[in-house]
Amino acid sequence: MTRSFRWVVLFFMFSTSQTVADSPLRFANVDVFIDSVEPLAAWQLEFSASAGVMQVVGVESGDSKAFDGAPYYDREAVAQGRADHIVVADFSLEDESELPSGRILVTTLHLMLSGDDVPGFDTRLIVATSYQGKRLDAEISIEISDGREQ
């Protein structure tokens, strides 16, 4: 099953920091969650900009010990100059009992945004699989924020 969600970022998000909003280049991050009843062993998702101009500047590990390394991203898309698009994937070799279920933060995507358009994002879960390699009926969601000053 493929699920796709489109997210339009509310402008107020970028008004929280005047310095950032004034800059032609600004930064934000997107937490990506996968919600699965069954334990999650592997996943692959596609993230792209539906509006505005974005560049992915980092792909961060999630909060599950089962996925303790930084996820991998699709080389071809970046190589082809697809700065507005990235495919990210990860898998775990943990025992089934160690795999997470429920709503899991699988990755945080770090973004650089440019231009005046209000950015919008498309997120698509390409696949999520169980320990046995079975496709899971999982949901994907994202939360967007900019970097707040400490």
Next chain:
Amino acid sequence: MNKNKTNRRYPVAVFVAIAVVVAGCAAQSLPETETDRDSERGAALGGLEEIVVAGASGRASRPFPTPEVYAMQRLVASDSDGERILRYATDEEIWVIQTSDGSGAVAPDDEPGSGAMIGVIDSKEVPLPLRHTDVRAKISGYISTVNVRQEFSNPFDSKIEAVYMFPLPERAAVTEFLMVIGERKIRGILREKEEAKEIYEAARSQGYRASLLIQHRPNIFEQKVANIEPGQSIDVDIKYFHTLSYNDGWYSFVFPTVVGPRYNPPGHSDPVRALPRQDAASGGAAVRYLRPEERSAHDISIDVQIDAGVPIEEVRSTHKIVASQPTEYSASVQLANLSMIPNRDFTLDFRVAGATLKSNLLTYVDPESQQGYFTLMLYPPNVTDGLSRQNMEMVFVIDASGSMTGVPLEQAKDAVRAALDRLQEGDTFQIIRFSDNASQFGRVPVPATKQNRELARQYLRNLNGGGGTRMIEGLRAALDFPHDPSRLRFVSFLTDGYIGNEARVLGEVRARIGSSRIFSFGVGSSVNRYLMERMAKIGRGAVAYLKLQDSGYEVMGGFFDRISRPALTDVRIDWNGLAVSDVYPSILPDVFVGRALVVTGKYLGPANGVAVLGQQGNSDSRVVIDNTAETSGTLSLAKIWARMRIAELVDQQTAADDPHEEIANEIRATALKYQLMSDYTSFVAVDTSQRTAGEFGTTVHQAVPIPDGVRYDTTVEQE
């Protein structure tokens, strides 16, 4: 954590690809029991000695210095007055100079704040951001996968940007980059270099933590880490693949620890400058050096796990190591001393049972594109009987610049003496020295008579070091005279390779090489191996290294015996119908006894019956390659192929005008497709989750020690 579940299958190709990557790099647990084999190697590693030196000593004039004399030369070089106590270990070369000027910690004006937070160990410890480098390598056959962690922290009381120039092996295919903040790991993205710089600068100026990795030369990299707050740490993980060199039964794993001070000819547009630690110059590439009496807290740990695939007979290193051998085919090696000063290459050699080595072909097929990649390793027959020796025209080119002054120059002279002793009637020779200019022993190459060789020894005795490294002068003198067609011309460069204009020099080599062969002889503790390897590659020759503790006479003697009788000439490969493309090196060199030839390329279809053909003495030779029809390698083969392709393209670029940037575009495309660092691509990572407060802080350059055996005062630009 269970890492052994290899029977699981994921339904998406990308997962297969990822699994291959991870499997290729997966840790193979080895027993923890460690046996210190150091003592078994006897005097080669030696023990700690304590020497009291009172002032300068006339003993320093001996032709080949013993370690003690060498140590004194170093002491004299750093400061010749007063009484010092010198602790010197033959394996570690650790110095503790017990003279204090009472100045306390060095706190230059351009460093942030005034509150250095690290402890002051002695009077000259300099607070700097790079705390530790951790190196973990896994060797499978002749392919090494290396993970390097650089641990940066801020010892000051205000925010900093850390900048560190560091070396990696010249053949390293740098393919992964992670910024680690506590438990968080942020994978860096490979971008075109200018784009990556722009991202980094924007993040830095807005207070985000960010890191950027830039390649200045194939073996010189610059790490920048922005917005490290006081007392905070940010680590950077780098992963690379490379092939090991093979020489007379020994494989060599090398991890360089410091970039040597480069000489840049006037007007050179892309220098790598050698600057004093406190120099505030900005723009361009520059390495900052600690003064001889200064130390930083930076230390290094190295762990190497070897799975040779054939029995390992012996392990040795330039450094004190702890080694164990869990099985006949494997070894586990760790650097013994964490307090080692990172001022010379770490070299780990392991000898394998020669009779068990077979030339082989490793293959890998990309599961998505079905593109095949191979690496062919040819071990020539280990016989010298029947190999003919043609008359030689031997040209020795000695680097007598400031960085070679002292031990390296003496070693180079010793090496030339060894070769002179092996010249035969019918040979001719020439000796050329270069620094700021070039001069030579004879007007033309002279016959290798007893009298001429004695005159040459006198010439060597009178040869002194000093000045810059204008290698092109030496190169022209060596190659720009008529070639005697009745003799094989061998040009042997003896140098540390500390130049900033490598591209220009390699371009000149390519343009002038003709039928000559180049044998580069790297002299010193931290040689510019990129220059040495590429000169030899373009010159269809070979390379040898002379470390500070080696005897130049012995190393050159063995090397000369090999090169004067090539095991295989006119080398070509019979692919037996296999559809190969993009094979590197594009021009196959002569093959020498005890030296392996590595060839890489792309292929389609089954790989069977490949053979290497050539002339062995006066007879034809055919070496059938032991290969498998199925995939036997890992994704690393694709990376290694891409890295060699980039190296060849760079060579082409140095020899040709590239007005339409066609070669540059090819390099860029290859690097991006295979996710490799290059002159045109850089890794960048930004942590956008939090902005640090205030301005972006002061840039602190990580100053490094001058390489062992090299004098600070003759190589680093004056303050």
